[in-house]
Amino acid sequence: LIQQHTPATYQYLASEAISAYLQTSAAATKSLNRALKAGYNRLGDLEKIQCPSLVLAGAVDRHITAESSQETAQYLQDSQWHCYPNTAHLFPWEIPHQVLRDIDNWICLNPQVVKN
DSSP states (O other), X not given: OOSOOOHHXXXXXXXXXXXXXXXXXXXXXXXXXXXXHTTOOOGGXXXXXXXXXXXXXXXXXXXXXXXHHHXXXXXXXXXXXXXXXXXOTTHHHHSHHHHHHHHHHHHHHOGGGGOO
């Protein structure tokens, strides 16, 4: 789940990930497993999303591959895709400052996504 084994990454895991994992409902887990077994694929529905989208990925993510994230971005009408090298599934905890900076920059370029 992680590629960069740093003290900061493990601090995020200890303070955030454990409780998030433990709070995942049995119903959510069951739904996910059922969808995966059924070959869940909603790519065809993504064209219905018309708001700007930011799709981020970790280059060495083994759970949701960078290629899958890029494919998702290609199906969205107005998307920007960014892949972070040397990061995995939990890249926001591996490089939190860079991810926040990139999201902030994207919001500045797409202010309509945060307007009420």
